[in-house]
Amino acid sequence: MNMAEMDKLAAAGLRGEVRLREPMARHTSWRAGGSAERALLPADLDDLALTLRVLAPHEPVLVVGLGSNLLVRDGGFAGAVVFTHHSLIGIEVEAEVGATHGMLSFRAGAGVPAPHLARFVAKHGGAGAEWMAGVPGTVGGALAMNAGCYGGETWNHVVAVETVDRAGMLRHRAPSDYEIGYRHVALKARTDEWFVSAVFGFQPGEERASMERIKELLQKRVASQPLNQPNAGSVFRNPPGDHAARLIESCGLKGYAVGGAQVSRKHANFIVNEGDASARDIESVLRHVHATVRDRTGVDLVAEVRIVGDAA
Numbered sequence: 001m002n003m004a005e006m007d008k009l010a011a012a013g014l015r016g017e018v019r020l021r022e023p024m025a026r027h028t029s030w031r032a033g034g035s036a037e038r039a040l041l042p043a044d045l046d047d048l049a050l051t052l053r054v055l056a057p058h059e060p061v062l063v064v065g066l067g068s069n070l071l072v073r074d075g076g077f078a079g080a081v082v083f084t085h086h087s088l089i090g091i092e093v094e095a096e097v098g099a100t101h102g103m104l105s106f107r108a109g110a111g112v113p114a115p116h117l118a119r120f121v122a123k124h125g126g127a128g129a130e131w132m133a134g135v136p137g138t139v140g141g142a143l144a145m146n147a148g149c150y151g152g153e154t155w156n157h158v159v160a161v162e163t164v165d166r167a168g169m170l171r172h173r174a175p176s177d178y179e180i181g182y183r184h185v186a187l188k189a190r191t192d193e194w195f196v197s198a199v200f201g202f203q204p205g206e207e208r209a210s211m212e213r214i215k216e217l218l219q220k221r222v223a224s225q226p227l228n229q230p231n232a233g234s235v236f237r238n239p240p241g242d243h244a245a246r247l248i249e250s251c252g253l254k255g256y257a258v259g260g261a262q263v264s265r266k267h268a269n270f271i272v273n274e275g276d277a278s279a280r281d282i283e284s285v286l287r288h289v290h291a292t293v294r295d296r297t298g299v300d301l302v303a304e305v306r307i308v309g310d311a312a
């Protein structure tokens, strides 16, 4: 973005913050990678819509939540990274029991952390969101990825979403507007739209039981995942009927390292940053794991993490 474009944003009345060459290592759970040419932190939803409207039409846009499923290559992202976690953070009970076929419904902004939604639902008597407590991303990221674990999946609970497009136009959409699968969500209309909020439905439950379940699931994670080192959760999707971690471990890849990136010894489907990993180190480990598993087992693992940007 040159000065003229910065001036255009200011003149349009943008109230949020604009940062140039923002290191994305600060905004990704891998704590590695290059910079965003510009980072935009809109003040609220209107400001987000305005930001998108004012950006030059050719400018690549990447909407980012908490960066917990994201690798930005070391050469950085040549475009605008728009953060949601700092403004789209409203959360409320949408309707009482009975209003939606006996379900409790909740509206959450795309920037709300999923663990916050899990606890909010539990505290307000909803059951079924407990698994979200261990997914360290935003509601927007969970919608984009169809995040899930321990039998729960984001889109099993979506009643409706609100999106914004490149022209800053807001739309209400139904789940039937999307193709939804395991860690896969695509708008059938194939237009560029981002999630700004969603309404979720949950069965009525009991707060204490839900809080206990949250505790239990978090303990399971601590026991099985390398949460004390920067990582991005599962790197590969599980292939049908099998587990990526089992396949990777069966190829003897636990501990395989390039530079500061290593296949976790605790959980083979995690790549951890030992402290000074570059995005290139991480991607090299990922590629090596993919090629080794394919050559030895015939299974073509598909990456779950999103990789963007240019090589250094």
Ligand SMILES: Cc1cc2nc3c(=O)[nH]c(=O)nc-3n(C[C@H](O)[C@H](O)[C@H](O)COP(=O)(O)OP(=O)(O)OC[C@H]3O[C@@H](n4cnc5c(N)ncnc54)[C@H](O)[C@@H]3O)c2cc1C
Pocket: 029, 062, 063, 064, 065, 066, 067, 068, 069, 070, 084, 110, 134, 135, 136, 137, 138, 139, 140, 141, 142, 143, 144, 145, 146, 147, 148, 149, 193, 194, 195, 196, 225, 227, 231, 232, 233, 234, 306
């Ligand atoms: C320790 C750990 C454990 C994890 N466990 C799980 C797990 O159990 N299950 C699971 O599914 N995932 C898991 N993950 C991965 C990750 O937390 C999820 O994919 C999460 O939903 C990503 O949310 P985010 O806000 O961090 O997304 P980001 O990493 O910021 O973005 C991921 C993708 O979503 C897009 N996106 C983000 N916000 C929006 C939006 N508002 N509109 C449209 N697109 C958007 C981005 O452009 C990008 O393509 C784990 C990660 C870690 C680090």
